[in-house]
Amino acid sequence: MSKTILEIEGLRKTYGSLEVLKGIDCAVHEGEVIAIIGSSGSGKTTLLRCINMLEDFEGGTIRLDGEEIGYHAEGSMRRRKSEKDIARQRALTGMAFQQFNLFPHMTAEANVMLGLLKVKRLPKDEARAIALKWLDRVGLGDRAGHFPGQLSGGQQQRVAIARAIAMNPRLMLFDEVTSALDPELVGEVLQVIKGLAADGMTMLLVTHEMRFAYEVASRVIFMNQGVIGEDGNPREMFVAPKTERLADFLKTSSFN
Amino acid sequence: MTPSFLDQLWLARNVILSGLGLTVSISLLAILAGSVLGVLVGLSLTYGNRLIRPIFRVYTDIIRGTPVLVLVLASYYVSSAVGVNLDPFSAGVLALAVFCSSHVGEIVRGGLQAIPKGQTEAAKAIGLTFGQTFAYVLWPQALRQFLPAWVNTAAEMVKASTLLSVIGVAELLLRTQEIISRNFMSLQFYFFAGALYFVVNYGIERFGKYVERKTAVPS
Numbered sequence: 001m002s003k004t005i006l007e008i009e010g011l012r013k014t015y016g017s018l019e020v021l022k023g024i025d026c027a028v029h030e031g032e033v034i035a036i037i038g039s040s041g042s043g044k045t046t047l048l049r050c051i052n053m054l055e056d057f058e059g060g061t062i063r064l065d066g067e068e069i070g071y072h073a074e075g076s077m078r079r080r081k082s083e084k085d086i087a088r089q090r091a092l093t094g095m096a097f098q099q100f101n102l103f104p105h106m107t108a109e110a111n112v113m114l115g116l117l118k119v120k121r122l123p124k125d126e127a128r129a130i131a132l133k134w135l136d137r138v139g140l141g142d143r144a145g146h147f148p149g150q151l152s153g154g155q156q157q158r159v160a161i162a163r164a165i166a167m168n169p170r171l172m173l174f175d176e177v178t179s180a181l182d183p184e185l186v187g188e189v190l191q192v193i194k195g196l197a198a199d200g201m202t203m204l205l206v207t208h209e210m211r212f213a214y215e216v217a218s219r220v221i222f223m224n225q226g227v228i229g230e231d232g233n234p235r236e237m238f239v240a241p242k243t244e245r246l247a248d249f250l251k252t253s254s255f256n
Numbered sequence: 257m258t259p260s261f262l263d264q265l266w267l268a269r270n271v272i273l274s275g276l277g278l279t280v281s282i283s284l285l286a287i288l289a290g291s292v293l294g295v296l297v298g299l300s301l302t303y304g305n306r307l308i309r310p311i312f313r314v315y316t317d318i319i320r321g322t323p324v325l326v327l328v329l330a331s332y333y334v335s336s337a338v339g340v341n342l343d344p345f346s347a348g349v350l351a352l353a354v355f356c357s358s359h360v361g362e363i364v365r366g367g368l369q370a371i372p373k374g375q376t377e378a379a380k381a382i383g384l385t386f387g388q389t390f391a392y393v394l395w396p397q398a399l400r401q402f403l404p405a406w407v408n409t410a411a412e413m414v415k416a417s418t419l420l421s422v423i424g425v426a427e428l429l430l431r432t433q434e435i436i437s438r439n440f441m442s443l444q445f446y447f448f449a450g451a452l453y454f455v456v457n458y459g460i461e462r463f464g465k466y467v468e469r470k471t472a473v474p475s
Contacts, residue, residue, distance in 0.1 A: 091383025101378035115382035149475025
């Protein structure tokens with residue numbers, strides 16, 4: 001097995017009295033494309049958001065390349081890292097959101113350049129070159145000067161993916177990136193993700209696209225009520241689910 | 257033969273111009289100081305901790321609930337009563353700036369809170385610190401959002417500057433009243449003063465529209 005990038009141990013997360021993640025253990029290896037599936041409320045999105053500290057979590061550890069994310073031990077106390085440290089760690093993972101979240105007052109190019117300029121502190125022409133390269137890669141080289149409001153949903157999502165990937169992250173997180181798209185625009189976004197997978201990018205995808213998960217993922221994690229219900233390769237899991245929960249879930253989700 | 261309005265206007269030209277100049281100065285100073293202060297108020301209302309936020313909440317609620325005239329009088333008479341001797345001009349500008357700051361504070365808070373949470377999350381996700389997120393993502397969007405309301409407040413400040421006449425600041429309204437007390441042409445000169453106020457506020461509004469157009473995001 002190739003090198004371990006991400007190690008999650010005993011991850012617990014609560015909202016008030018509601019325990020959303022009840023102890024997640026999982027390791028992600030370099031080049032793996034992992035689809036995270038499960039019904040809504042199972043904790044898949046929360047898991048993703050904990051990995052780049054968009055959510056604080058109460059228990060367990062997450063390590064990226066051996067470095068603990070978000071917290072450190074101070075004697076027997078567990079302390080949140082400084083905002084500056086957390087910002088640096090967040091730049092190591094890229095994230096694409098269901099709602100794209102492009103910055104509406106910036107062109108596509110400026111959206112991609114922002115992190116390169118302000119976080120990586122690259123000179124402007126270098127940042128522009130990288131931005132254009134990635135916009136080209138997602139098929140939007142000719143839309144660099146457009147504002148998000150002038151782009152379709154699928155185009156916006158592709159810019160958002162370019163923005164994340166241009167930072168050269170160790171790991172890409174995709175949070176239901178096609179759920180807000182019109183059906184005819186889903187394909188172009190999935191095509192981009194497929195391309196990244198072929199490049200060997202390590203990815204975690206929360207998705208409802210079972211067909212896509214089946215085709216692209218090298219591994220599938222089935223989340224169920226805050227724990228990992230099943231974890232294995234897509235062929236085994238989709239064809240012969242071991243647990244009744246997964247079998248039920250697959251029956252109710254459309255496989256198109 | 258009674259003197260014509262134009263003759264009287266010509267005679268009073270310097271008095272009117274000095275009044276107009278003072279009105280514009282008062283308004284500009286109040287808007288400027290009020291906006292700077294107001295941005296601080298707005299930031300405290302939006303991002304302040306559990307101690308800061310209620311303090312500024314009470315500040316804006318009290319100021320916004322008080323008539324400007326009362327603020328002007330309080331600023332002048334209370335300050336002298338406690339031994340800080342402000343001249344009428346300073347006291348008046350202070351009162352207007354404080355009034356302006358409470359309104360701008362609310363406008364800034366509203367503008368910032370209207371930005372979807374996803375914007376902050378996306379900025380965080382690419383590794384921006386809070387300061388960077390604010391400077392490059394939140395503030396530019398909030399600015400566009402609250403520009404119209406801010407222009408409105410600026411125009412309100414010009415109108416409110418007339419209240420400084422009651423503490424003896426020789427701005428346009430007080431000057432106009434002086435002139436009328438000499439020539440008794442109240443109708444003409446009040447109308448004329450009104451027209452001047454309109455011109456100033458119309459200018460502010462046009463300028464606001466211009467900036468709005470310039471900063472509009474294409475879609």
